[in-house]
Amino acid sequence: LNPAAGAQGELTGVMMIRKYHESRGDRARRYVIVPDTAHGTNPATVVMCGLEVKTVASDEAGQVDMEALKGMLGPDIAGMMLTNPNTLGIFEERVVEICSLVHEAGGLMYGDGANFNAIAGIVKPAELGFDVMHFNLHKTFGTPHGGGGPGAGPVGCSPELAEFLPGPLVGKSKEGSFDTFVPASSVGRMKTGFGNFGILLRAYSYIAGHGRDGVTRNSEMAVLKANYLRHLLKDILPAYHQTPSMHEFVATNPRKDAVSTMDIAKGLLDEGFHSPTVYFPLTVKEALMIEPTESESFEEIEAFAQALRRVIARADEDPDYLHHAPYSTILGRLDEVKANRKPVLSHKLSSES
Numbered sequence: 001l002n003p004a005a006g007a008q009g010e011l012t013g014v015m016m017i018r019k020y021h022e023s024r025g026d027r028a029r030r031y032v033i034v035p036d037t038a039h040g041t042n043p044a045t046v047v048m049c050g051l052e053v054k055t056v057a058s059d060e061a062g063q064v065d066m067e068a069l070k071g072m073l074g075p076d077i078a079g080m081m082l083t084n085p086n087t088l089g090i091f092e093e094r095v096v097e098i099c100s101l102v103h104e105a106g107g108l109m110y111g112d113g114a115n116f117n118a119i120a121g122i123v124k125p126a127e128l129g130f131d132v133m134h135f136n137l138h139k140t141f142g143t144p145h146g147g148g149g150p151g152a153g154p155v156g157c158s159p160e161l162a163e164f165l166p167g168p169l170v171g172k173s174k175e176g177s178f179d180t181f182v183p184a185s186s187v188g189r190m191k192t193g194f195g196n197f198g199i200l201l202r203a204y205s206y207i208a209g210h211g212r213d214g215v216t217r218n219s220e221m222a223v224l225k226a227n228y229l230r231h232l233l234k235d236i237l238p239a240y241h242q243t244p245s246m247h248e249f250v251a252t253n254p255r256k257d258a259v260s261t262m263d264i265a266k267g268l269l270d271e272g273f274h275s276p277t278v279y280f281p282l283t284v285k286e287a288l289m290i291e292p293t294e295s296e297s298f299e300e301i302e303a304f305a306q307a308l309r310r311v312i313a314r315a316d317e318d319p320d321y322l323h324h325a326p327y328s329t330i331l332g333r334l335d336e337v338k339a340n341r342k343p344v345l346s347h348k349l350s351s352e353s
Helices: 006-023 041-048 066-072 095-104 159-164 197-233 261-270 298-317 319-323 336-341
Strands: 031-035 052-056 077-083 108-113 132-135 155-157 169-172 178-181 249-252 287-290
Touching: 006 041, 006 077, 006 108, 006 132, 006 155, 006 159, 031 041, 031 066, 041 052, 041 077, 052 066, 066 095, 077 095, 095 108, 155 159, 197 249, 197 287, 197 298, 261 287, 261 298, 261 319, 298 319
Parallel strands: 031 052, 031 077, 077 108, 108 132
Antiparallel strands: 132 155, 169 178, 249 287
């Protein structure tokens, strides 16, 4: 329960994978395979652990290219990081085969739990073949997100990796008393105390309150609502891949020559909606990654779809209007390039600003 965020959960898991191989004297395994649709934290984690990244491409269905993967496997592979469903909102249908191939090559499978809210209560990652995985409590179990939290990214693993877990852990003696201990080959402490206790307690309360059936239903509703919204938008913002969606989908902007995805995002602010994620994943040009979640009502989803329709209609009628949106917010269109190159890092505005 130590890790303070999903990204730190990743770091923990890959550290465990590295130490597992080192404990066996297998120091030649220097590479971790990462799909091209992965969150940027995946390759960053690999590098922070002193390992190197091999990027595997996606196929036309938005899933791991199996032939490309097979060509990468060998005695230098420490493991593979896989988000399932992936960042395109697509379930990796051959996940069991992927895990088996990596295991046959002597590597381990890391599960990125960023999208676990699509399969919680439905699929057990260990049964798919994952060896270690973090869970993003903020997406799946109702806690605040990252910097708005603080966050938490607890890690689960197979019995073979348990000796590498960070400590301290809590154990129960035969007499029924509790005490703390540090696993024999622990990667060390990831955070003071026992992690972000308040966040962990909130997630536990969420799980206990919903129960097993409730958690399963939440996953089903996340998938249902994403597909409903995908259907409502199919004629104006079609999904980039025709593969069925899970909890989210990535749309592509067919009017990119007239208005950019950023123009659409800014236009949504005037409609009273914050934009979905834009320009990610990087495998889709002019992307909007749309995830309504199970907690949005169907009425709110329909209102969002209507707002997007009005923005797209504006793009057809008067594209220059969107080039300067938003108009109704306290601040208008900001110079984002200048903001990155000349950031104002003080709470006091400079005279130039």
